[in-house]
Amino acid sequence: MSNSVRHGAAVCIDNCSKTFADGTRALEPASLDIARGETMVLLGPSGCGKTTMLRIIAGLEAPDAPGRVVFDGKDMTAVPIERRNVGMVFQSYALFPNMSVAENIGYGLKIRGVPKAERAARVAELVELTNITGLENRRIDQLSGGQRQRVALARAVAIRPGILLLDEPLTALDAALRERLRGELNRLLRALGITTIYVTHDQAEAMELGDRVVVMSKGRIVQIGAPRDIYFTPVNRFVAEFIGAANIVEAPIEKGHLVLPGGLQPVDGVADQAAAVAMIRPETIGVVDPASTSLAGIVESVSFVGDRQRLAVSGISTKPITVDAPNTLAVKSGERIGLSIAPGAIRLLPADN
Ligand code: ADP
Numbered sequence: 001m002s003n004s005v006r007h008g009a010a011v012c013i014d015n016c017s018k019t020f021a022d023g024t025r026a027l028e029p030a031s032l033d034i035a036r037g038e039t040m041v042l043l044g045p046s047g048c049g050k051t052t053m054l055r056i057i058a059g060l061e062a063p064d065a066p067g068r069v070v071f072d073g074k075d076m077t078a079v080p081i082e083r084r085n086v087g088m089v090f091q092s093y094a095l096f097p098n099m100s101v102a103e104n105i106g107y108g109l110k111i112r113g114v115p116k117a118e119r120a121a122r123v124a125e126l127v128e129l130t131n132i133t134g135l136e137n138r139r140i141d142q143l144s145g146g147q148r149q150r151v152a153l154a155r156a157v158a159i160r161p162g163i164l165l166l167d168e169p170l171t172a173l174d175a176a177l178r179e180r181l182r183g184e185l186n187r188l189l190r191a192l193g194i195t196t197i198y199v200t201h202d203q204a205e206a207m208e209l210g211d212r213v214v215v216m217s218k219g220r221i222v223q224i225g226a227p228r229d230i231y232f233t234p235v236n237r238f239v240a241e242f243i244g245a246a247n248i249v250e251a252p253i254e255k256g257h258l259v260l261p262g263g264l265q266p267v268d269g270v271a272d273q274a275a276a277v278a279m280i281r282p283e284t285i286g287v288v289d290p291a292s293t294s295l296a297g298i299v300e301s302v303s304f305v306g307d308r309q310r311l312a313v314s315g316i317s318t319k320p321i322t323v324d325a326p327n328t329l330a331v332k333s334g335e336r337i338g339l340s341i342a343p344g345a346i347r348l349l350p351a352d353n
Pocket residue numbers: 020021022024025026044045046047048049050051052053
C-alpha cells in the first residue's frame with residue numbers, strides 16, 4: 001500500500017454557507033474544488049470558519065440551502081457521516097482510553113466486520129507507517145502526546161477512507177515535537193496519496209503540508225493557491241501579514257520609484273501611483289554600504305535568532321522596516337546602513353484594505 005498513486009475522492013464544496021441556530025454566520029457562501037489525492041490546507045485565524053467548513057465536508061453540519069457537498073460527482077449533502085467514507089483526526093485525540101493502541105487502530109475495521117487476520121495485518125502495516133512499533137499493546141494513558149496523535153492518525157486511515165480530515169492535529173503538542181510530526185505527517189500523506197483536508201492556524205504547517213492552501217478570514221475564502229503563490233503574491237494585506245513576516249509600506253510611486261523618507265526605491269510595473277501599498281519580505285532586503293545605495297536608515301535593534309538576525313531599521317518608512325540579515329553580518333544598534341531591495345521582490349497590494 002505504500003505506493004504513491006493518488007487516490008481518494010475528489011471533493012467539491014458548492015456554494016456552502018453556514019448560519020448557526022443562534023444566528024452566528026460562521027461561513028459566507030464558499031465554493032472549493034479539491035482534486036483526488038490533493039492535500040488542501042484551510043488556514044486562518046481562530047474563529048474564521050475552518051472547523052465549520054471541515055464539519056460540513058464530514059457531514060457533522062449541514063450547509064445552509066442551497067449549498068452542496070459533492071464527492072466524485074455524487075451529491076453527499078444529505079448523506080450521514082458514517083456513509084461518507086471519511087477519516088477524521090482532531091486536536092483532542094478522542095482515542096478510546098480502555099483499549100490498547102492496536103485495538104484503537106483496528107476499531108473501525110472491527111465494526112465493519114473485517115476478519116481478524118486481515119485486521120491484524122492492516123494494524124501492523126499502520127503501526128509501522130506511523131512509527132509506533134513496540135507500542136501496540138500499550139494503553140492510551142501510557143502514551144505521550146505525540147504517540148497518541150500517531151495512533152489517532154493510524155486509526156483514521158485504517159478504514160482506507162476516501163478523504164482524510166484533520167483539524168489542528170498538532171496544536172496540542174510542544175513546538176519541537178510539532179515540527180517533527182509535521183515532517184512525518186507530510187511523508188505519510190504523500191505515501192497514502194489520499195485526499196486530505198487539513199485545518200490549521202499555523203502558516204508554517206500550511207506551507208509544508210499543503211499542495212494548495214485556502215486562506216480564510218471572517219468566514220470568507222480570501223485566497224486559494226500553492227504555498228509559493230500565497231507567500232510571494234498575496235492578494236491583499238491580510239494574506240501578506242498572516243503568511244510569514246511582511247513589511248507593509250505606504251508611499252507614493254513617482255517615475256517608477258517608491259518615494260520613501262529613507263530614499264527612492266525602484267519598483268516593477270507601475271510608473272506613478274498617488275498612494276501605493278507595497279509588501280516587502282524581510283529576507284529579500286540586503287544590507288549594504290549606505291554610500292552605495294539610495295535607501296538608508298538607522299538600525300534600531302538587532303535580534304540574533306540563530307539561523308539569521310532580525311533587524312529593525314528606522315528612517316526608511318514611517319514604521320521601522322524588518323530586515324532578516326545573515327547571522328554572520330557584523331551590525332549593531334545605532335549604526336547607519338544601506339538597504340538593497342530588488343524591484344521584483346516588491347509586491348504592490350490593493351490599497352482598499
Ligand atoms: P475556526 O475553526 O476557524 O476557529 P469555527 O468554524 O470553529 O472557526 O467557528 C466559526 C465561527 O462560528 C466562530 O465565530 C464560532 O464562535 C462560531 N460557531 C462555531 N460553532 C458554532 C455553533 N455550534 N453555534 C454557534 N456559533 C458557532
